[in-house]
Amino acid sequence: MERRKQACHNCTIRKVKCDRFIPCGTCIKRGQEKDCIESSSEVLSQGAIITHKDDVANILPLWQSYEHWIVNIGLLKTKSISLQHEKVNLEQDLNAAEFWMNYLREEASFDLLNYSIENLGPLYFSSVGDINDLFVRLEQYWVRRRDHENEGEGSCTPDDYYWDSLIWAVFTLTLYYASPEKISEILKPEPICDWLNIEKQHVWSETLQMTVYQGFLKCCLTTLVRTNYLMYPNVKLIQIFQILYNTTLPYDSPALTNNLIVQSIQTTKMFNLTNFRLYTTDDTAMGISKQIFSKIWYKLCFIDYLQASPSKCIDCHTEIPSLFQFASVYASYGSNVYQTYESFEMMCWKIISIDRDLEKTSDSTQRPLMKTIDAAKRELEILNEIIKKDMKKKEKSTNSLFEEFILKMLVNSVKWKIEKMYLIYYQTSNSMEMLVYYTKEIIRLLVINVNNERLSFNKFPYILNIISRMIGFLTFHQIFEPRPDIAQLIDDLKELITTLPVMLGNSVNKLGLIITRLESLSVLWDRIQVVESKGAVIHPIFKILQNDILFFSKFTNKIPLLIRGMNDFGGGAGSGEIELDEGSMQIENDVTFEENNEFNTIITAFQQEHNILEIIS
Incomplete structure (x- = not known):
């Protein structure tokens, strides 16, 4: 889960470490979520946003937090329940x-x-x-x-x-x-x-x-x-x-x-x-037995990383050092955990660990180094070549085809994320085209399964994870920089979602609500002019996105009420399954723009028509 490019204003002033989410974990613990989001509003109000131009580079950092809280946490790792009912x-x-x-x-x-x-x-x-x-x-x-x-x-x-x-x-x-x-x-x-x-x-x-x-x-x-x-x-x-x-x-x-x-x-x-x-x-x-132990351990670390969220505060995948940054650590011990038998589980972990290692680079207040992203890309290409050679040696069976599909899906999804990092942090000239290419590759893998009567492969749960991230990012990008080829790609992904198995359950329907909400924001972006308040200029859709982030971060980090008469407050880890109702949606629309009633009216009307509560209820 990527962060914004700079530390928030509060952490910068206090000279403490910032995880650069919106709001960041440090501000949540101190009860300063609103100040943290307000500082992100000031960043968004600079540059091309003021003139309503297509400067996606100033806008994309907000998507990183939105994807984390809404797509990753809200859609995939949150379920609304009531302990009282x-x-x-x-x-x-x-x-x-x-x-x-x-x-x-x-x-x-x-x-x-x-x-x-x-x-x-x-x-x-x-x-x-x-x-x-x-x-x-x-x-x-x-x-x-x-x-x-x-x-x-x-x-x-x-x-x-x-x-x-x-x-x-x-x-x-x-x-x-x-x-x-x-x-x-x-x-x-x-x-x-x-x-x-x-x-x-x-x-x-x-x-x-x-x-x-x-x-x-x-x-x-x-x-x-x-x-x-x-x-x-x-x-x-x-x-x-x-x-x-x-x-x-x-x-x-x-x-x-x-x-x-x-x-x-x-x-x-x-x-x-x-x-x-x-x-x-x-x-x-x-x-x-030890070979089996290693497979169980790497599969557990694979699962542990995919399930990572603020609701899961204990993990094990962090015990394995980086694949491409800390090789020297193993030299001192005279062994290298990555040089063991290349099992399917080991290859899955190696691929997904590159994704994890890339996210580690966002822990500092500086953007990830280009050489770090390049190293991840090279290591992934090496793994991809190993996979191709291994697959050629194996006899073609349903099991081997399923194994090959999973590995290819993991490789392409991490490549897709690498290109997204190039686009967000460095705006490299071909990053968007490469992002489109890997999106098409992932779609192609899924369509091949449908055409070859291997639809069961598409039930692998990770498929929903990567599809939700792809269509979410492309739809968000389309708001500010409309492109016909991206629009066609979004339509292809929508059609593909309709073919996903019923077995994936209600998560597919929730994904549809998120996409509908983003598309409605696109309409709002075209219809509403930017407004000015307290010397800052910003569009209402950014406030709507920030309210969504604040809503999920607030309840994900909610501490349970233990003493009668004491108000609930944020700062602790939630259970991942929380009780939500209309009352819990009462987030103040106005942080920076208290005097502008028209601004708040636009936000309130949109939130009532496209209720974020429906995503998890």
Whole structure:
């Protein structure tokens, strides 16, 4: 997540470190969010904005904070819930889990497992170790099920429940990715229709598939709760979580996802899974185990980075130094963690770590050095060549094609972000054209999947992440510098979004609201003239964008009320799932322009017509 180019006014005066968000973390902790946003207004009021000209260079820094708070946090990592109104019924959850377990018959369960092994290997092979062991464990699962049916409730151990939950995690993964046509060959929809009291369907639809997937996911999580994993920690918790993260779990339940990440980090350290350096004294079994440890660790770091947000204050990915900046660190230890076996999980981490390392360069008050961005670009090209060579050696199968697609998508998305940094910080001559090129490349990869009947690949959750960033930035850029080719690209992305699987859930609809809001701002930009107040000149749309940022930053950093009669205040980490209502939208429209009623009227009217609350409610 990129920052603005300079430290805010408050941090500059106090000579303290500024993370350069709008508002920055330091100002949030001190309760000075309004002053921080006001200082950004003063920056926006300079230069070409005054004359209503197309000087995108002065405007783009605001998008970095907007993308972080609205797209990254609001869209992908926030869910509105109410602790006062949500109902908790453990007995109902257990009954629902029992229904799904009774619904799934033994033969169908082996068919689901076979399908996942043949088609979804890259998503979970690294997490389970010996794949053949899954068939043995599935047979044992059915032995326990028969004992349960014949003799009633038996005494299952935590390890039994762990294995049950892991097996159901694989079933859930299969229900998420398989096509309705494939599921119809394995499962019958009629019993589900009877249980849900809906009209009987004899053919599977995407909507029914999503309902069953959600039921399987609930069954898996309920079984996981029965393990009492807080009291009985086990490596299988990490395995289960890493499998489920390949579904919509991070979008549907961000707080649960964050808690499972933290628990997985604790379990990883508890069982010393980060110690996977091979020694000459290791036997064959230990060597294989350490390879699995490394895959689990790098996949966990990959997930940990993607899930990073103010609501998740504990992380593990920062323990791995930069790929291209701190190689000398390893020389002193006589080893290099990046020179181990080039597994799929290692390559995924290497690619995404470049994205992370680029963001690290924004921690200072200076813009990232050109040589740092150039080094990231070169390292990414090296990785890309390695991937191409490895893919040529592999036999073409659904698993290898899925693996290749994920790696290509990661490479192109990071290349896209690198070009965006060139454009924002250096306005290089070809950065916009290269940005357009990589946008087309990503679209091409997704269209190829559709044309080759590999639509399940497009269900990979990271797809929504990169698409939302691309269409958001291009739509924002189009407000101030309209270009026909960008307009066509936005239309292509919109069309592509309509083809995204129903399984991605409500996040796709929320993305549509964000794009509609940005397009409406474009209309406002053309219709409304800039206004002047207190010696500053600024357009109302910047105030609207800043209000959106303030809204999400305020509630993401909200400290819960502990003492009656004390007002809630910002500065602490939120849960990621918060209760929002119309009252919580009361953000003062006027920070800099208190005397201009017309200015405030424009802002208020727009916020009422395009309510930012709808994005997460």
